[in-house]
Amino acid sequence: VEEQQRLHVAPTAPHTTALGVTRTVGTDQTIRFGSVRYSTPPGLVGAEVWVRVAGQELVVVADLDVLPTMPVWAAGRAGLTEVARHRLSTPGNPRIDLAHYLDHPQDPTGAPRPPRPRPRSAAEKDFLALGAGAHAWLVEASAAGATRIRAKMAAAVELAALIGDGPVDAALGVAAAAGRFGEGDLTAICDHQATGATAAGLVAADETHSA
Template sequence: MLRDWTVRFGSVRYSTPPGLVGQEAFVRVDGDELVIVVDLARVVRRPEWLQGPAGLAEVARHQLALPGRPVIDPAHYPNHPQEMDGSPRPPRPKPADDAGAAFLALGQGRSRG
């Protein structure tokens, strides 16, 4: 059951479109993609973007990712705060403990070059 706008598969969070919180979702792997499916017969209040006959329907498809790297489609969060240029605001990490706070205090890394 979707407790938020994501499903978890292989220790990775994948976003789902709005309006599905509380619904049961099924996932399957198709090649290198994760396919997220819901049963439209069980969706009582269908969002306007989700139309079609009752039965299983694909609602999202994402490239598979490694654990610790969530896959979030900005289109799934239409009211998410944005930067001035309209691009999604990057997430800000929040430390879980003092060690995490000390690590984040180191600042941005730099690439070798």
């Protein structure tokens, strides 16, 4: 009874020094430690977390009770909880767990998902209606920084009106695979395919075949 009058009430949370150092989760769901970015699960942006080194790993702990909204992945948990664990890395080599970015446009393997062109005008809609080759051509031409893309798209639609959608779409697919986005390339490929040639001898316009 005498001791109870002199003892302080035990804290509800452990001393945070044991949890490491504090970091604030950025808008990209990462924290920085040792000049390296490490990802965290969704729902922690702006929250203060603790990080500590355990062997060769970085452990990230968050207090779920102070979050304004409980993340879906945290259902059934409460209080101080380990939310992420990463292998330690070096500057310039961030550690990103793809599972932390559920809505990101990428495959679980880490490879980006192929872009899906969305027409914004009648001309773009007519071009993409040619087929899969047109889609591939637009994606690759944009990635390669090709010039006068809109004019070349209109020319492809006009060519399709003369010789049909099928041959032009097939030629666009070949042009996308070979990196042929220059003036007259599409017409040349269509003429070449009209002779019965196949894509077996396709040569990509890369540095291997550059003068």
